[in-house]
Amino acid sequence: KQEVTQIPAALSVPEGENLVLNCSFTDSAIYNLQWFRQDPGKGLTSLLLIQSSQREQTSGRLNASLDKSSGRSTLYIAASQPGDSATYLCAVIRGANNLFFGTGTRLTVIP
Protein backbone atom coordinates (compact mmCIF):
# COMPACT_ATOMS: atom_id res chain seq x y z
CA LYS A 1 0.00 0.00 0.00
CA GLN A 2 1.34 3.40 -1.00
CA GLU A 3 1.89 5.84 1.87
CA VAL A 4 2.91 9.44 1.33
CA THR A 5 4.40 11.48 4.19
CA GLN A 6 5.14 15.18 4.29
CA ILE A 7 7.42 16.77 6.83
CA PRO A 8 7.11 19.23 8.45
CA ALA A 9 3.35 19.51 8.94
CA ALA A 10 3.70 23.27 9.41
CA LEU A 11 6.45 25.78 8.72
CA SER A 12 6.82 29.51 9.38
CA VAL A 13 9.60 31.51 7.74
CA PRO A 14 10.40 35.21 7.36
CA GLU A 15 9.90 36.79 3.97
CA GLY A 16 12.84 36.37 1.60
CA GLU A 17 14.05 33.10 3.04
CA ASN A 18 14.66 30.05 0.87
CA LEU A 19 12.92 26.89 2.06
CA VAL A 20 12.54 23.20 1.33
CA LEU A 21 9.44 21.04 1.73
CA ASN A 22 9.85 17.28 1.94
CA CYS A 23 7.76 14.41 0.62
CA SER A 24 8.49 10.70 1.02
CA PHE A 25 6.66 7.69 -0.39
CA THR A 26 6.89 4.00 0.37
CA ASP A 27 6.39 2.41 -3.06
CA SER A 28 8.86 3.55 -5.73
CA ALA A 29 6.76 2.06 -8.57
CA ILE A 30 5.24 5.40 -9.47
CA TYR A 31 4.59 7.04 -12.81
CA ASN A 32 4.86 10.66 -11.79
CA LEU A 33 4.88 12.95 -8.79
CA GLN A 34 2.94 16.17 -8.59
CA TRP A 35 3.13 19.13 -6.22
CA PHE A 36 0.00 21.17 -5.51
CA ARG A 37 -0.84 24.31 -3.64
CA GLN A 38 -4.09 24.68 -1.71
CA ASP A 39 -5.36 28.01 -0.42
CA PRO A 40 -7.97 28.06 2.37
CA GLY A 41 -11.44 27.32 1.04
CA LYS A 42 -10.19 26.67 -2.45
CA GLY A 43 -9.31 23.75 -4.64
CA LEU A 44 -5.87 22.52 -5.59
CA THR A 45 -3.57 24.33 -7.99
CA SER A 46 -0.97 22.23 -9.76
CA LEU A 47 2.54 23.63 -9.34
CA LEU A 48 4.88 21.08 -10.89
CA LEU A 49 4.62 17.58 -12.33
CA ILE A 50 7.72 15.39 -12.50
CA GLN A 51 7.58 12.34 -14.70
CA SER A 52 9.28 9.21 -13.38
CA SER A 53 12.07 9.51 -15.96
CA GLN A 54 12.91 13.04 -14.82
CA ARG A 55 14.94 14.18 -11.83
CA GLU A 56 13.59 17.70 -11.46
CA GLN A 57 11.28 20.40 -12.77
CA THR A 58 11.50 24.16 -12.40
CA SER A 59 8.91 26.89 -12.63
CA GLY A 60 9.90 30.39 -11.62
CA ARG A 61 10.97 30.38 -7.99
CA LEU A 62 9.95 26.75 -7.55
CA ASN A 63 12.13 23.70 -8.11
CA ALA A 64 10.96 20.16 -7.45
CA SER A 65 13.24 17.13 -7.40
CA LEU A 66 12.46 13.43 -7.50
CA ASP A 67 14.58 10.50 -6.32
CA LYS A 68 12.56 7.36 -6.95
CA SER A 69 15.17 5.00 -5.54
CA SER A 70 15.03 6.62 -2.12
CA GLY A 71 11.32 7.44 -2.30
CA ARG A 72 11.79 11.17 -1.84
CA SER A 73 10.84 14.45 -3.43
CA THR A 74 11.59 17.99 -2.38
CA LEU A 75 10.00 21.30 -3.29
CA TYR A 76 12.40 24.23 -3.08
CA ILE A 77 10.95 27.73 -2.88
CA ALA A 78 13.40 30.57 -3.41
CA ALA A 79 13.02 34.05 -1.95
CA SER A 80 9.72 33.30 -0.23
CA GLN A 81 6.92 35.88 -0.30
CA PRO A 82 3.80 36.32 1.87
CA GLY A 83 1.73 35.26 -1.14
CA ASP A 84 3.38 31.84 -0.94
CA SER A 85 1.50 31.16 2.29
CA ALA A 86 -0.68 28.09 1.65
CA THR A 87 -0.77 24.35 2.18
CA TYR A 88 1.51 22.41 -0.13
CA LEU A 89 0.54 18.86 -1.05
CA CYS A 90 2.56 16.25 -2.87
CA ALA A 91 0.92 13.35 -4.65
CA VAL A 92 2.36 10.27 -6.30
CA ILE A 93 0.72 8.95 -9.43
CA ARG A 94 0.39 5.25 -10.08
CA GLY A 95 -1.62 3.21 -12.55
CA ALA A 96 -4.80 4.62 -14.08
CA ASN A 97 -3.64 8.10 -13.11
CA ASN A 98 -4.55 7.58 -9.46
CA LEU A 99 -3.16 10.23 -7.13
CA PHE A 100 -2.08 9.31 -3.60
CA PHE A 101 -1.74 12.46 -1.53
CA GLY A 102 0.33 13.34 1.49
CA THR A 103 -1.20 15.25 4.39
CA GLY A 104 0.43 18.50 3.36
CA THR A 105 2.73 21.17 4.79
CA ARG A 106 1.12 24.41 5.91
CA LEU A 107 3.50 27.24 5.03
CA THR A 108 3.31 30.72 6.54
CA VAL A 109 5.61 33.42 5.20
CA ILE A 110 5.87 36.29 7.65
CA PRO A 111 6.24 39.79 6.16
Added chain:
Amino acid sequence: EAGVAQSPRYKIIEKRQSVAFWCNPISGHATLYWYQQILGQGPKLLIQFQNNGVVDDSQLPKDRFSAERLKGVDSTLKIQPAKLEDSAVYLCASSPEGTGSYEQYFGPGTRLTVT
Protein backbone atom coordinates in the same frame (compact mmCIF):
# COMPACT_ATOMS: atom_id res chain seq x y z
CA GLU B 1 -10.18 27.90 -20.99
CA ALA B 2 -12.82 27.48 -18.31
CA GLY B 3 -11.81 25.42 -15.29
CA VAL B 4 -13.59 22.63 -13.47
CA ALA B 5 -16.90 23.87 -12.09
CA GLN B 6 -18.57 22.54 -8.95
CA SER B 7 -21.77 23.34 -7.14
CA PRO B 8 -22.86 24.04 -4.54
CA ARG B 9 -19.81 25.53 -2.84
CA TYR B 10 -21.16 24.92 0.64
CA LYS B 11 -23.81 22.62 2.05
CA ILE B 12 -25.01 22.01 5.59
CA ILE B 13 -27.32 19.07 6.27
CA GLU B 14 -28.40 16.95 9.21
CA LYS B 15 -27.29 13.37 9.56
CA ARG B 16 -29.45 10.83 7.73
CA GLN B 17 -30.39 13.42 5.09
CA SER B 18 -29.31 13.09 1.48
CA VAL B 19 -27.18 15.47 -0.58
CA ALA B 20 -25.91 15.71 -4.15
CA PHE B 21 -22.92 17.48 -5.65
CA TRP B 22 -22.43 18.45 -9.28
CA CYS B 23 -19.26 18.72 -11.36
CA ASN B 24 -18.63 20.00 -14.86
CA PRO B 25 -15.12 19.10 -16.06
CA ILE B 26 -12.93 21.01 -18.47
CA SER B 27 -14.26 20.63 -22.00
CA GLY B 28 -12.77 17.66 -23.78
CA HIS B 29 -11.37 16.00 -20.68
CA ALA B 30 -12.16 12.30 -20.79
CA THR B 31 -11.31 11.44 -17.20
CA LEU B 32 -13.17 12.72 -14.15
CA TYR B 33 -12.36 12.13 -10.50
CA TRP B 34 -14.14 12.69 -7.20
CA TYR B 35 -12.02 13.12 -4.06
CA GLN B 36 -12.93 13.44 -0.40
CA GLN B 37 -10.72 15.69 1.73
CA ILE B 38 -11.28 15.51 5.48
CA LEU B 39 -9.94 18.46 7.47
CA GLY B 40 -6.20 18.12 8.04
CA GLN B 41 -5.75 15.32 5.54
CA GLY B 42 -4.86 15.02 1.89
CA PRO B 43 -7.58 14.25 -0.65
CA LYS B 44 -8.61 10.62 -1.06
CA LEU B 45 -9.90 9.27 -4.36
CA LEU B 46 -13.51 8.11 -4.22
CA ILE B 47 -14.21 7.30 -7.85
CA GLN B 48 -12.67 7.73 -11.28
CA PHE B 49 -14.56 7.82 -14.59
CA GLN B 50 -13.14 7.38 -18.08
CA ASN B 51 -15.78 8.94 -20.33
CA ASN B 52 -18.96 7.51 -18.77
CA GLY B 53 -17.44 4.26 -17.48
CA VAL B 54 -16.11 3.64 -13.97
CA VAL B 55 -12.36 2.92 -13.83
CA ASP B 56 -11.90 2.75 -10.05
CA ASP B 57 -14.45 2.96 -7.25
CA SER B 58 -12.63 0.79 -4.74
CA GLN B 59 -12.68 3.46 -2.01
CA LEU B 60 -16.28 4.57 -2.54
CA PRO B 61 -18.55 3.59 0.40
CA LYS B 62 -21.14 2.07 -1.88
CA ASP B 63 -23.71 1.54 0.86
CA ARG B 64 -24.27 5.31 1.01
CA PHE B 65 -22.34 6.96 -1.81
CA SER B 66 -23.19 6.81 -5.49
CA ALA B 67 -21.89 8.65 -8.54
CA GLU B 68 -22.75 8.84 -12.18
CA ARG B 69 -21.42 10.51 -15.27
CA LEU B 70 -24.10 10.57 -17.91
CA LYS B 71 -23.01 11.19 -21.49
CA GLY B 72 -19.40 11.30 -20.38
CA VAL B 73 -19.47 14.98 -19.39
CA ASP B 74 -21.08 16.22 -16.15
CA SER B 75 -21.05 14.12 -13.03
CA THR B 76 -23.03 13.97 -9.80
CA LEU B 77 -21.98 12.49 -6.47
CA LYS B 78 -24.72 11.57 -3.99
CA ILE B 79 -24.66 10.65 -0.33
CA GLN B 80 -27.71 8.97 1.18
CA PRO B 81 -27.99 8.85 4.14
CA ALA B 82 -25.25 11.17 5.36
CA LYS B 83 -23.22 10.50 8.51
CA LEU B 84 -21.29 12.92 10.69
CA GLU B 85 -17.99 11.51 9.39
CA ASP B 86 -18.94 12.54 5.84
CA SER B 87 -18.17 16.16 6.75
CA ALA B 88 -15.40 17.07 4.32
CA VAL B 89 -14.57 18.96 1.16
CA TYR B 90 -15.54 17.06 -1.99
CA LEU B 91 -13.23 17.87 -4.86
CA CYS B 92 -13.80 17.14 -8.52
CA ALA B 93 -10.91 16.94 -10.97
CA SER B 94 -10.49 16.17 -14.64
CA SER B 95 -7.64 15.25 -16.95
CA PRO B 96 -7.30 14.76 -20.71
CA GLU B 97 -6.41 11.07 -20.38
CA GLY B 98 -5.97 8.45 -17.70
CA THR B 99 -2.51 7.24 -18.58
CA GLY B 100 -0.58 8.62 -15.63
CA SER B 101 1.28 11.29 -17.55
CA TYR B 102 -1.35 14.02 -17.63
CA GLU B 103 -2.03 16.56 -14.94
CA GLN B 104 -5.28 16.64 -13.05
CA TYR B 105 -7.11 19.96 -12.81
CA PHE B 106 -9.18 20.54 -9.70
CA GLY B 107 -12.38 22.45 -9.06
CA PRO B 108 -12.93 24.68 -6.00
CA GLY B 109 -14.67 21.91 -4.07
CA THR B 110 -17.91 21.60 -2.13
CA ARG B 111 -17.61 21.91 1.64
CA LEU B 112 -20.13 19.60 3.33
CA THR B 113 -20.99 19.90 6.99
CA VAL B 114 -23.15 17.18 8.52
CA THR B 115 -24.68 18.09 11.90
